[in-house]
Amino acid sequence: MAVEIPQLARTAIDLAHRNLIHTYLTSGEAKRDREIAHERALRIMEVAQKYPIVMGLMNKMFTYNDPILKTSFAGLTTPNPLGVAAGFDKDARVYRFFGDAQGFGSVTDGSIARIDYGGNQRPRVYDLPHSRALDNRMGFPGQGSKKAAERFSNDKKPRNFLLIVNFAASKPSFERGTQIEDYRDVARDLVDFGDEGEMNVSSPNTPGVRGLQEPDVFSDLADAVFPVYIEYGKPVRPKFSPDLEDDKLYKNVRTTIDKKGSGITLTNTSTDPEIKALLSPLDIHREEPGGTSGAPITQKALEMSHRLYEYIGEEIPIHRVGGIMNVRDGWDALTYGGATTVDVFTSMVRKETSTPNFSYYFLRDLAKAMRANGMTGMKDFKELRGKKVPFPKI
Numbered sequence: 203m204a205v206e207i208p209q210l211a212r213t214a215i216d217l218a219h220r221n222l223i224h225t226y227l228t229s230g231e232a233k234r235d236r237e238i239a240h241e242r243a244l245r246i247m248e249v250a251q252k253y254p255i256v257m258g259l260m261n262k263m264f265t266y267n268d269p270i271l272k273t274s275f276a277g278l279t280t281p282n283p284l285g286v287a288a289g290f291d292k293d294a295r296v297y298r299f300f301g302d303a304q305g306f307g308s309v310t311d312g313s314i315a316r317i318d319y320g321g322n323q324r325p326r327v328y329d330l331p332h333s334r335a336l337d338n339r340m341g342f343p344g345q346g347s348k349k350a351a352e353r354f355s356n357d358k359k360p361r362n363f364l365l366i367v368n369f370a371a372s373k374p375s376f377e378r379g380t381q382i383e384d385y386r387d388v389a390r391d392l393v394d395f396g397d398e399g400e401m402n403v404s405s406p407n408t409p410g411v412r413g414l415q416e417p418d419v420f421s422d423l424a425d426a427v428f429p430v431y432i433e434y435g436k437p438v439r440p441k442f443s444p445d446l447e448d449d450k451l452y453k454n455v456r457t458t459i460d461k462k463g464s465g466i467t468l469t470n471t472s473t474d475p476e477i478k479a480l481l482s483p484l485d486i487h488r489e490e491p492g493g494t495s496g497a498p499i500t501q502k503a504l505e506m507s508h509r510l511y512e513y514i515g516e517e518i519p520i521h522r523v524g525g526i527m528n529v530r531d532g533w534d535a536l537t538y539g540g541a542t543t544v545d546v547f548t549s550m551v552r553k554e555t556s557t558p559n560f561s562y563y564f565l566r567d568l569a570k571a572m573r574a575n576g577m578t579g580m581k582d583f584k585e586l587r588g589k590k591v592p593f594p595k596i
Contacts, residue, residue: 207263214531214555224553228329235261235325236336240290240551247296250303256301264558265305266565270572273307273580275519275542276437277462278397280364282565283536283580287523287545288368288400288441289313294350301363305561311350312368313402315387318346319372322407328490332482336548338405338471340370341490347391354395367396368441370403376410378496386426393434401427404470407492411442415446417453424461425526437464444469444477444524451506452513465519465542468510469503471495472524480565496548498516500525503540509538512590521545527555529562529567536583537591570596 223246232238250256271282284309286300297309321343328337335447344350375384389399403414403423414423420440423463431438440458442451460462471493480498481488503524509518522535523545535541546564549555557563572582574594 207550212424212456212559212562214417216559219557220553223558224237228553233329235458236327236329237340238325243551244291244296247299251296251298257298260303260558261305264303264562266349266562266569268273268565268569270569270577271307271565275280275438276398278364278437280307281305281362282568283543284308284532284561284564284568285310285364285366285521285523285543285545286550288366288402289338290338290512290550293345294353296516296523297365298357298359301361301365304558305565308364308366308543308545310366310400311396312344312364312366312400313370314344314347314350314367314388314404315342315370315372315375315390316347316384316391317374318349319343319371319374321372326407326492328487328492329484330481330488330494330496331553332484333480333488333498334548334552335481335485335494335496335498336551337487337490337492339490344372344406347388351395354392356425365396366398366400367392367402368577370401370404370405370408370411373408373410376408380409381414382423382426385423386430389427389430389438391438397433398436398464399427399438400467401438401469402439404441404446404521406443406445406471406473408571411445413444415442415450415454417450417457421461424457424463428461428463432462434452439463439465439467439521440450441467441470441523444472444499444506445474448451448506448509451510453511455514455518459514459518463518465521466510466522467523469499469522469524471521472499472502473512473536495524496552497525500531504531504534507535507541507586516584516587519543523547527552528547529564529571532564532568533571533591533593537589542583542588551573567596570594 253282322341371384520539
């Protein structure tokens with residue numbers, strides 16, 4: 203049960219976080235290389251995870267629990283539909299912080315590749331503050347699936363949130379021509395951990411990855427990977443690009459359904475020139491190559507999700523990520539976009555929205571909006587999916 207903190211106190215926490223913690227995270231070299239800020243944040247979270255009293259206090263202060271938000275899909279159940287997207291916890295270091303201390307309903311770790319790989323040359327993460335966006339060309343840096351499996355194995359505590367494990371193959375796999383085998387092998391390394399797998403075939407930052415979205419290639423990849431999860435009785439879903447043409451998306455989704463995949467994640471970051479054109483000229487890093495996330499892709503991802511829902515209806519769940527900047531974007535994704543869950547990343551780290559209260563505010567306001575709309579549970583979104591439903595006054 204969350205501690206009832208007066209809003210004035212929560213506002214003070216917001217201001218302290220943005221003016222002190224966020225300023226520290228993004229100071230010095232982090233102004234040029236946003237990845238430094240990311241690493242600083244990870245270290246703070248790792249320290250917090252070592253102290254149960256700290257985690258327990260944060261849980262009571264910053265989680266929002268309400269039975270109206272209970273969400274089910276693919277045979278899984280979670281306290282709420284809000285998740286942390288892949289990309290923040292690449293090496294399975296801080297998923298407990300987000301799930302236990304912050305109250306997110308799911309945390310997606312990864313992308314985790316088979317081998318220990320440094321990724322693309324730094325700097326490779328840039329802040330685009332005037333566009334409320336980030337640009338990254340990470341290239342799957344990480345310690346590899348064996349190290350991630352070791353961390354997962356050492357965590358014996360029960361979870362009240364879902365752990366989604368996102369996996370891929372890094373550049374050396376494509377150079378060797380072993381990418382499909384390596385996707386299969388990393389799936390084998392990780393299938394025993396987490397509640398669902400998420401197969402990343404849509405990163406724009408590793409040559410060859412988006413080629414896996416070609417329907418014939420995707421079918422071969424699904425044949426190699428999906429049976430690994432199905433044999434373990436676990437769900438697995440692919441994650442697609444916002445830049446993928448509709449006809450290829452629909453073919454791949456049909457393949458996913460036919461081969462017993464559990465859902466569809468939309469979307470990854472975008473390299474669409476039309477999205478790049480939306481970036482503010484005041485953002486000095488707007489010309490950097492890489493994938494754009496945040497507010498510039500909100501509408502593109504929403505419309506893609508809507509079209510997919512119009513195509514598949516309730517055949518398979520859609521999980522929305524990409525441009526979810528606030529609860530109103532989440533509401534649009536759950537209604538017009540036809541989604542079952544929503545994940546966030548960029549909105550959590552933008553200075554204007556970054557706060558330990560992020561999930562609390564999001565879920566509190568979502569629950570209020572649902573009740574204002576006469577809803578009694580997440581199941582009621584089924585009647586609203588695919589429709590434009592204004593966010594209620596709360």
